[in-house]
Amino acid sequence: MNQADVLFVFDVGGVLIELDPAARDAALVAGRKADAGHPDFTALPRGLMRDFRLGLVDEPAYLAALSAHFDVSTDTILAAEDAYIAGINADMVGFVRILKQRYRVVCLSNTQAIHWRRVSQSLLGPDLFHADYLSHVLHQEKPDPAIYRTLVAAEAAQDRRIIFIDDTGENIDAARDLGWTDTLLHVSPGDTIAAVADLLGLPDETAPEDEPATGTRH
Structure with missing residues (x-):
């Protein structure tokens, strides 16, 4: 298959970024007055x-x-x-960098301005993806079908093969309902990387080729 016909869509939190709700809650407790309970x-x-x-609400x-x-x-x-943003999953981030050398790779994330600022500026960098599709920018979020349609229209992907990776079942189900048949529920880096290699008919998806990805960053 022509590489230009394939579009990778990655979720971020729980796939590329590790999340730690317990650390967030501990930070809130630590910030309260001693007698506050x-x-x-x-x-x-x-x-x-x-x-x-x-x-729909600004940061202040x-x-x-x-x-x-x-x-x-x-x-x-x-x-x-x-504290909620615990760090990166290095294996998955490295995998995205490899894929980006061959294919168009974008993210589709339910996120908010504070989290995304740290993720994009300090952890992933601003140019990991060819384009970012973010709930707080689009005013839409998964699993609402509208955000998937927004991405398809922006990427002119109506006739392209979309490979979608997400760690939430309802987001995967919503994509499948819209005809995104190549959807992968992320459980572990090893399983996801192997599943992508299988979808592409490759024995190993770890050796990048010196070929630019198609498209430009939005």
Whole structure:
């Protein structure tokens, strides 16, 4: 198959980036006054968090609301958000770099501005993907079919083979419902890399070729 006919779409959190909810919660506890007690994590303002993830609430308003909810400083909220991003999965990031030499590779991520700033600036770098499709920029998120359609239209991928990797089953199911038949539920780097090699009919997907990927970064 012509390499220009293949589009790779990667989720980020849980696939390329390791997440640590326990570290985030510990940072929030540590930032409270000694006599404040333990915060009630069952009463998280999930609507606010969703709206920030969709880019419907700006960062100062988000920080102020969470600061009031947990009775901590905005610096503590930022520290907690930072602690949630535990680091990169080096095997998967290296795999993306190899694929990018041969194929068009983009990301499709449910994320928010604070997390993405750290991920793109400090961990993955701004140019790991040919294009980034982000919930807080598009005001759409997986598994809503609209965000998949937005990506297909932007990439002119109606007739291309899309290989989609995500660690959440409902996101995979939504893609399949739209006809993305080459979808892989990410469980481990080894399994995902082997599955991609199998889809491409390759014995080993680890030796890059000196051939530029098609397309340009949006």
